[in-house]
Amino acid sequence: MNFLSLFVLIPILMMAGLAIARDMKQIRTVAVTFSTLQLGLAIYTVIKFMAERAAGNTQEMLFQASTMWYEPLNIHYAVGVDGISIVMLLLTAIIVFAGVFASWKIQPLSKEFFLWLTLLSIGVYGFFISIDLFTMFMFYEVALIPMYLLIGVWGSGRKNYSAMKLTLMLIGGSALLMLGILGIYYHSAPEGGTLTMNILEIAHNNAIPHEWQYYLFPLTFVGFGILGAMFPFHTWSPDGHAAAPTAVSMLHAGVLMKLGGYGCFRVAIYLMPFAAQELSWIFLILTGISVVYGAFSACVQTDLKYINAYSSVSHCGLVLFAILMLNNTAMTGAVMQMLSHGLMTALFFALIGMIYGRTHTRDIREMGGLMQIMPFLSVCYVIAGLASLGLPGLSGFVAEMTIFVGSFQHTDTFHRVFTIVACCSIVITAVYILRVVGKLLYGAVQNEHHRELTDATWWERLSAVTLIICVAAIGCLPGWISDLISNSLNAIVERLS
Amino acid sequence: MDLSQYFLIWEYMKPELLLLLATILLFFIDLFASPRFLDKWFSGIACVLLAAVTAVSCIPGNETHTLFAGMFVNTPMTTAMKMVLNIGTILVLLQAHAWVNGEACRVRRGEFYELMFFTLFGMYLMISSGHFLIFFIGLETASLPIAALVAFNKQGEHSYESGAKYLFNAVFSSAIFLMGISFIYGISGSLYFDDIAATATTNTALFVVALAFIITGIGFKLSLVPFHLWTADVYQGGPTAVTAYLSVISKGAAAFAFIWVLFKTFSPAPEVWQGILYVLIILTITLGNLFAIRQKDLKRFLAFSSISQAGYIMLGVMAYSAQGLTALVYYILVYIFSNLAAFGVIATIEHKTGKVGMDDYNGLYKTNPKLSLAMMLAMFSLAGIPPFAGFFSKFFIFASAVHSGFYVLVFIALLNTIISLYYYLLVVKAMFINENENPIETIKTGCYGRTGLVICVAGILLLGLASCVYGYLSGLSLTVGL
Structure with missing residues (x-):
């Protein structure tokens, strides 16, 4: 068996372990053990991958394995990774690890909570290791549906509405996607050839007729774009994130939204390069709107979670925006941004969850002066904020810098104008981040009862510190990751020219 | 003689x-x-x-x-x-x-x-x-x-x-x-x-x-x-x-x-009956779904759900190919397991308490976790959520229709799956999310009923992941000579 399948197998074993766990202590033991294992596996994969590459293995995807599954339709369970997928796997493992600690005291039905959360992570891992469209799509949907119950049962606020809205909109996206995938499948080989679902083979055959690409590209791009919160399909995101419990917000904003971006270039752009070039301007406009609109919306929100949800719309819009620039530098930036946004949003949502757990409000008008009350959480919040607004030395700067440098490589007016517009979002980001930091952390204490609150517990500290270390590590040593990504992007970019 | x-x-x-x-x-x-x-x-x-x-x-x-x-x-x-x-x-x-x-x-x-x-x-x-x-x-x-x-x-x-x-x-x-x-x-x-x-x-x-x-x-x-x-x-x-x-x-x-x-x-004359079916399928799936949304009685609810399912089944007929035939038989097999799991739960609860309203199911998970899980699996499978069998049967039947060129029809059917997911989730919501002051008491299912439910659940879990059933049916439909 290929070791990549362990990414699916370990969470399955984790579910089995959770199912037989009796009390909270056992549940925690199982969750921590297996999420540590996942993290270990992800790190091992990265090291092994880099060793293979260093040894001169230039295959597009490494560690490939393929087992026939549905023979009549030539569907395989096929796995393989390149630099982009392993970065995403690493991100997922980190956030699952941090998420377990962030939901240390989840109530009620803690066992069910972890079961669903693990099922979600199976979907995400499976998606990132798959190179067969069918398997990929299956895992994609596996990742979507646990959200409904996770938000519906353990959420807060308008949870029923948000859970249903989120699920239906995302499944709507996957409906488009299914049609797109079927269309790709039936045009995957030249006349008379064997149809295939394998992404590499489809790319190799290069048989999708140009007139079909005009239909299939928008179907797949919008299908994944809905999950990447592309304007005007982003509306599930603020409601969903605001209503979700902490660990789910972390995993969803941190990882699940990245499925959208990853799918956009792995399926839409990689397989249909012609239409990608012809139609990219439409989606550039939409994602450009996402970037700016999301940032402006975040400025006027008063609920902490809504602020960060809209900020996610803006940052994830930037991911899709950069992907659509269709050159190596910008796309490297896009993947860096996925990684950076994943980590820092997870950190944000974790901190918001911790603050909310103490103050029982997320309205910034009702809180103030938290720096005096819970200094640890407040400092972490400042760090997350600085990462978000792109302070050099933290991950956000590296990603955004790469994106804008890449985007500006286009010399035509259209791309230049949109790059400048998107650049403005950095300023707006600074506005809403500093507004919150100033109001929430440094203002006067609004509520005298808050003075009795305590600072972070050890598991909360562990969760936050893990994420902060990663954010800082990428910010300080971005070279190895960006090399990993940009080498893997070559195959995709070559097809575009 | x-x-x-x-x-x-x-x-x-x-x-x-x-x-x-x-x-x-x-x-x-x-x-x-x-x-x-x-x-x-x-x-x-x-x-x-x-x-x-x-x-x-x-x-x-x-x-x-x-x-x-x-x-x-x-x-x-x-x-x-x-x-x-x-x-x-x-x-x-x-x-x-x-x-x-x-x-x-x-x-x-x-x-x-x-x-x-x-x-x-x-x-x-x-x-x-x-x-x-x-x-x-x-x-x-x-x-x-x-x-x-x-x-x-x-x-x-x-x-x-x-x-x-x-x-x-x-x-x-x-x-x-x-x-x-x-x-x-x-x-x-x-x-x-x-x-x-x-x-x-x-x-x-x-x-x-x-x-x-x-x-x-x-x-x-x-x-x-x-x-x-x-x-x-x-x-x-x-x-x-x-x-x-x-x-x-x-x-x-x-x-x-x-x-x-x-x-x-x-x-x-396939184009004649395909033309008639084209209209019927769109009507069946759409109306079945729209009426199902408002149902409060679970048996009526499943009636309308089964109407729309009939529309999906007909997609296999539309395909007019060996692949369509395979997909149709497979779809029905999966549908049998999924729908009977739902009916099994309903029958058990109705027999013991006489309750069939969706509101009666509020908070069912607290008192009857196993029945609720079976019902949830049935709903997910009917809605076509992986990794349950319904996902595979839906995918294959859509694939067969797309293969015969019915892109628009499949698109309409796919949009309808979103509506259907909504009402299937309503049942899940009732059981898992909604609060109820006097939920249905804990029910002990009889030996026969339990066996039936276990087989159904096993079918829902395994029929899709194990590809042999579809492979076997596919082999058979190739002998038909279409």
């Missing part, structure tokens, strides 16, 4: 004859055995007999056999279809156990099983027919006992009303169906499927009318919109076990028969 011919009949009609034999055996056991023996064993014997019929006759042959001058056709694929129906019927019998052996129905227990077996026999004939006469006999044999079964609850007025409603609708649609056959006879001078395909002139108005009438006749059994008006009332009023039977077995058999009639008889 020499004796060897009887052996041939026995050889080629094995499923039918064995089923009849089982029915007669049941009849005599019911007649002569002591009441105490019957109370204890009768249901078990019925299930075992049917299982034995399935096991003995499912040994796959490779050849096509015809009997009675080609009026009866038995191919590996028809046998497979019959076995699919058998599996479903066994599950229904397991679920019906608690209710049939209850105070009210115990005396008439024998009738229940015999009528059920007779309808199954009728469905066998429909599937295996090569001639419209046999087809019609099968259709009637399948319909009339169901009317009696629907009216089986002698205490409930609703049951009578439903029985009458079903009977009138069945008779009416049979009449239209006969009219269609007579037109066909007028055009082609034969009732043999093959002859009709060879001789009928397809470009006449009469042909289209005849086709429309035949589709109407079978569309009633499938409850395609606009022939669906009986469905919700009959499902609601009938005993839950019979409703379950109607929604999966009866529907499945009709779909199987339908696909043969269209593929064999009307093969010269």
